[in-house]
Amino acid sequence: MRLGIFGGTFDPIHVGHLVAAVNARHALALDRVLLVVANEPWQKVAERPVTPARDRLAMVEAAVAGHPGLEASAMEIERGGPSYTADTVEELVRRFRDAELFLLVGADVVADLKSWERIDAVRDAVTLVAVNRPGAETVELGPGGPLDGWRALAIEIPDLEISSTDLRDRARTGRPLDYLVPEPAIRVIRARRLYADQG
Ligand code: ATP
Ligand code: MG
Numbered sequence: 235m236r237l238g239i240f241g242g243t244f245d246p247i248h249v250g251h252l253v254a255a256v257n258a259r260h261a262l263a264l265d266r267v268l269l270v271v272a273n274e275p276w277q278k279v280a281e282r283p284v285t286p287a288r289d290r291l292a293m294v295e296a297a298v299a300g301h302p303g304l305e306a307s308a309m310e311i312e313r314g315g316p317s318y319t320a321d322t323v324e325e326l327v328r329r330f331r332d333a334e335l336f337l338l339v340g341a342d343v344v345a346d347l348k349s350w351e352r353i354d355a356v357r358d359a360v361t362l363v364a365v366n367r368p369g370a371e372t373v374e375l376g377p378g379g380p381l382d383g384w385r386a387l388a389i390e391i392p393d394l395e396i397s398s399t400d401l402r403d404r405a406r407t408g409r410p411l412d413y414l415v416p417e418p419a420i421r422v423i424r425a426r427r428l429y430a431d432q433g
Pocket of ligand 1: 241242243244245250251254338339340341342343365366367368394395396397398399400
């Protein structure tokens with residue numbers, strides 16, 4: 235099995251995430267792409283209130299429901315505590331012994347990789363797949379670059395200048411999320427009154 239791992243806070247999920255996931259799946263013939271919802275994004279919790287993990291999971295589940303090959307994963311939520319990709323990768327290696335693992339990240343994350351916990355374990359277990367993102371540097375795959383020593387490749391997707399940060403701001407100020415966030419996820423936001431009063 236060729237298994238994609240796409241981790242994120244997904245606060246909220248948006249079409250930038252989904253376009254990255256479906257295009258990586260297509261380009262690399264991945265059987266499944268897991269959208270792994272961070273339980274406690276340890277690099278973010280110090281900076282801002284993060285929406286409860288169960289609500290973020292519900293938005294991701296709603297967004298991918300019925301889409302072949304995309305799945306919401308609660309594994310980091312079930313594990314609890316701060317979410318380290320190294321733990322997630324180790325768990326997937328144990329669970330799917332014959333799988334080839336592809337770790338999908340946006341270009342902005344590539345520069346942060348060196349700050350991750352036990353990054354060597356991640357590097358040994360996966361092929362890194364970087365996608366372009368507006369505002370982030372073009373990913374350098376060659377020697378001397380941030381992915382030197384990795385099995386890594388880049389795939390091109392349409393540049394979508396969308397971020398969860400902007401969407402939270404939109405929600406707070408009553409501007410539309412339509413067509414930026416999939417409709418089923420917007421329904422979760424409305425039903426659970428997420429992002430309404432954090433201003
Ligand atoms: P925030 O603004 O809160 O950081 P975000 O939009 O960056 O939210 P994350 O949950 O932090 O979303 O990102 C999860 C993954 O999706 C990361 O690897 C990130 O680089 C990638 N990603 C997010 N938005 C885009 C986009 N518009 N294009 C390509 N990749 C993206
Ligand atoms: Mg981000």
